[in-house]
Amino acid sequence: MVNDTVLAEDGIVHQTSRRKANEKKASGSSPATDPQGLVEFACECNKVDCEKSVRVPLYVYRRMVEAGDQYLLQAGHHAFATYRTIVTIGLMRIEERA
Ligand SMILES: [Zn+2]
Numbered sequence: 633m634v635n636d637t638v639l640a641e642d643g644i645v646h647q648t649s650r651r652k653a654n655e656k657k658a659s660g661s662s663p664a665t666d667p668q669g670l671v672e673f674a675c676e677c678n679k680v681d682c683e684k685s686v687r688v689p690l691y692v693y694r695r696m697v698e699a700g701d702q703y704l705l706q707a708g709h710h711a712f713a714t715y716r717t718i719v720t721i722g723l724m725r726i727e728e729r730a
Pocket of ligand 1: 675676678682705706
């Protein structure tokens with residue numbers, strides 16, 4: 633039988649490590665951009681096995697980090713059950729603490 637509590641904790645560990653990697657990328661002097669000028673970041677949802685990436689302009693990600701409790705997600709994914717969506721553009725979504 634699957635232990636939901638352990639799974640949820642694993643999800644948060646993965647989420648935190650993805651977030652740290654994203655922040656590190658965003659704080660670099662010149663992260664790689666695609667031809668549209670977008671930077672690829674890892675989806676910051678709470679799913680352990682999520683390997684999606686989300687492309688946004690660098691300033692959008694930096695602004696999101698400055699705002700605090702906001703997460704960058706692939707559309708359809710969630711940071712936490714209690715968070716609400718504040719921006720959805722194409723496959724990109726930003727959620728913040730409700
Ligand atoms: Zn995800």
